[in-house]
Amino acid sequence: MSSQQVIDAEIARHLPTVSATGTGLDDTGRAIEEMFPRIDPEFVPFGTRVIVQIKRVVARTKSGIYLGEDTKETEAWNQQLGKVIAVGPLAFKRRDNAAPWPEGAWAKEGDYVRFLRHIGDRMVVKDPDGLGPVAVLLLNDSDLLGKYTGDPREVRAYLL
Secondary structure, eight states: OOHHHHHHHHHHHTSOOOOSSSSSOOTTOOOHHHHSOOOOOSOOOOTTEEEEEEOOOOSBOTTSOBOOHHHHHHHHHHOOEEEEEEEOTTTTBOTTTOOBOTTOOSOOTTOEEEEOTTOSEEEEEOOSSSSOOEEEEEEEGGGEEEEOOSOGGGOOOOOO
16 A cells, blocks of 8 residues: 555545445444534524534545535535524524413424525534534524434435
């Protein structure tokens, strides 16, 4: 093995890759906790706002092809699945009297949710584990489309 191959292998070992399909674990054994690492957004939502952590982007395809920066950036900004990490004090409550809705809150911290592609305020927060930046999205509670009950590791951004 050449010295360049050794360097390339060492760099590849530290890339935040997640399999595009399949079990949700890539060749390097990364799991859901690395796609949605525990982070501190250093931001507390007011009122009816919700902070959603966006899934990290795949850096390498299942067959081992490294994706270009443009492709990764496109997927990052087109991602429509995330994990609720913070909820404002009035989120999922009636607007006129702050009482809970009769059906209760439709999402809570830790739930995976779907949202529209071009909505909310996106921010990048500190890299918690050296695997790459983590993006978060500030949304109104009413902007959440639904709770995702499947395996979030299998969801990819839909690109037109």
